[in-house]
Amino acid sequence: MALAGITALPGDTSWAVGSGILRWIADHLSVEMITVETGAGKTTVLFAALAKHHYCCTVSQREADKIRAYLEQIGVPNDKLTFLVGSTDETLSRLGSNTLFDFAYIDGCHGYPFPALDWHYIDKHLNVGGIIGMDDAQLRPVREHCEFLEENGTYRLAGIVSFARFYTKLTDQNREWIDQAYSRAKKDPGDWRLLTRIRRKATKWLKPYLY
Secondary structure: OHHHOOOOOOOOOOOOOOHHHHHHHHHOOOOOOEEEEEOOOHHHHHHHHHOOEEEEEEOOHHHHHHHHHHHHHHOOOHHHEEEEEOOHHHHHHHOOOOOOEEEEEEOOOOOOOHHHHHHHHHHOOEEEEEEEEEOOOOOHHHHHHHHHHHHHOOEEEEEEEOOEEEEEEOOOOOOOHHHOOOOOOOOOOOOOOHHHHHHHHHHHHHHHHOO
């Protein structure tokens, strides 16, 4: 954390999302929804309280235990919540094919490739018409995946709240590049002419300043 200029005192630290994000999520939830998130905290309590059933992916059993204890205090049934404890590259890949979601929120590990990896597994289980949120779009690994979602045409931007971006799924995603508008953005993805290389370099330099 010190390398990023962030100082955290010993003990529990809250990295909770803001009230605006919680309100946006609450406004788009219904009691019939099955939901999932990577990361755990206030959003976990919100999903568990308002959705039909919620799946929460966290690497910390202690987080899971504290959230369950709080839900018990406020009267939310614990059987409305399933914790998947461990790294999401292992836990999400083990989801059964019959597990389908209506709302997803990605706010776990923000380092490359996890934002895209979490989406990769969740997207396979997200119903068409479902919503997915990407938290901390100011960070490059998240921001660049948001660019993919916005350019590819299989998701539509539904809302921006602080650094979180929410998308509605329009259709199932084909994984091969020839089936992706994002990958076919240029007439010839293998074009290495001088003008093309200059454009690519300029785009790479400018992107960090566009947010």
